Amino acid sequence: MSSNETDKHTVGDILHRGAITVSSVSSSARLDSELLLASVMGVSRTVLLVNSDREISPENIEKFRVLIERRKQGEPAAYILGCREFWGLDFQVNRSVLVPRPDSELIVEEALKFVGDSTSLKFVDLGVGSGCLSIALVSELVKKSCDVRCVGVDISDAALTVAQMNAKKLGVSERISYVLGSWFDRRDQFNPPYDLIVANPPYVDRAEKVPVDLSYEPAGALFAEEHGLREARIIIEQSVQMLRPGGALLLEVGAGKRARLPSFLAPFEQSFETSYLGDDTPLDRFTVLRMIRR
Numbered sequence: 015m016s017s018n019e020t021d022k023h024t025v026g027d028i029l030h031r032g033a034i035t036v037s038s039v040s041s042s043a044r045l046d047s048e049l050l051l052a053s054v055m056g057v058s059r060t061v062l063l064v065n066s067d068r069e070i071s072p073e074n075i076e077k078f079r080v081l082i083e084r085r086k087q088g089e090p091a092a093y094i095l096g097c098r099e100f101w102g103l104d105f106q107v108n109r110s111v112l113v114p115r116p117d118s119e120l121i122v123e124e125a126l127k128f129v130g131d132s133t134s135l136k137f138v139d140l141g142v143g144s145g146c147l148s149i150a151l152v153s154e155l156v157k158k159s160c161d162v163r164c165v166g167v168d169i170s171d172a173a174l175t176v177a178q179m180n181a182k183k184l185g186v187s188e189r190i191s192y193v194l195g196s197w198f199d200r201r202d203q204f205n206p207p208y209d210l211i212v213a214n215p216p217y218v219d220r221a222e223k224v225p226v227d228l229s230y231e232p233a234g235a236l237f238a239e240e241h242g243l244r245e246a247r248i249i250i251e252q253s254v255q256m257l258r259p260g261g262a263l264l265l266e267v268g269a270g271k272r273a274r275l276p277s278f279l280a281p282f283e284q285s286f287e288t289s290y291l292g293d294d295t296p297l298d299r300f301t302v303l304r305m306i307r308r
C-alpha cells in the first residue's frame with residue numbers, strides 16, 4: 015500500500031487501498047482490510063464501517079501499512095491479529111493451530127440437529143486445534159441446559175494449550191477435558207460409548223497445489239497421506255468401537271474428494287449409514303461425512 019500527498023486518508027479510502035493491496039493473496043481482501051484497520055484504530059469492525067468518512071492519523075496509516083504488508087506476504091489475518099471469530103465467538107489463535115474456517119461451522123450446525131432436544135450429550139472432538147468445534151457446540155448446549163461433556167484430543171501439545179485457553183476464556187472449561195495423543199490410541203483416557211464424535215482432521219493431499227496462506231499454518235494440521243484420506247480412514251475405523259448404536263460421526267474430509275468417497279467408504283458400509291453434507295455442486299469445494307453407527 016502506498017500513499018502520497020494527494021491521496022485521501024479517510025477510513026473508506028484507506029480500507030479500499032488496503033483491500034486492493036492484498037487482493038492477490040486473499041479471497042477475503044475487503045474483510046481482511048477491515049479487520050486489520052479496526053485493530054489499529056482499537057474499534058470494532060462495525061464502528062469502523064459507520065465512520066467511513068473519518069480521517070485517519072498518519073501514525074495509524076503507517077501501522078496499518080505494516081500489517082497490510084504482512085498480509086500481502088501471505089500471513090493469515092488471524093495470525094496477525096491473534097484471533098478469529100467462529101460461530102460468533104472470539105477464539106485466540108497462534109501459529110500452532112489451524113485458523114478456524116467458516117465452512118467448519120456446518121459441523122456445529124449438524125451436531126446441534128443431531129442432539130435435538132436431548133438433555134445430555136457425551137462427545138469427543140478429534141483434532142481440537144483452537145478448540146473451535148467443541149467450544150462452539152458446548153456453548154450452545156449449555157444455553158439449552160443440556161448436560162454436555164466433551165473430550166478434546168490433539169497430537170499437538172501446543173494446540174491443546176490454545177484450546178484450553180479458549181475453553182477457559184469462553185467459560186466452558188469445566189465441561190471439556192483434554193487428551194494429548196493420536197486419535198483414540200490412548201484407550202485408557204476414554205470412556206465409551208459416546209453419542210457423538212466430531213472431527214476435522216488433516217486432509218490436504220500432499221500432491222495438491224496449495225495457497226500461500228497455508229505455509230503459515232501447522233503442516234500437522236493440514237496434510238495427510240492416501241490422497242488426503244489416511245487420517246479420516248483411521249478415525250472411522252476407531253470410531254466403530256467408540257460410538258453407541260445410533261451415535262454419529264461428523265467428519266470433515268475437505269475438497270475434491272467426492273469421486274473417491276464411494277470406494278473409500280465401502281469397507282464401512284456394515285458399520286455406518288453415511289450421507290454427504292457440504293458443497294454438492296460439481297465444484298466439490300468441501301465435504302462433511304455424516305456417519306450414523308448401525
Ligand SMILES: C[S@@+](CC[C@H](N)C(=O)[O-])C[C@H]1O[C@@H](n2cnc3c(N)ncnc32)[C@H](O)[C@@H]1O
Nearest residue numbers: 112114141142143168169170196197214215235
Ligand atoms: C485441520 S486441524 C482442525 C482443528 C480444529 N478442529 C478446527 O476445525 O479448526 C486438525 C487438527 O488435528 C490435529 N491432529 C493431526 N493428527 C492428529 C492425530 N493423529 N491425532 C490427534 N490429533 C491430530 C492437528 O494437530 C490439528 O490441530
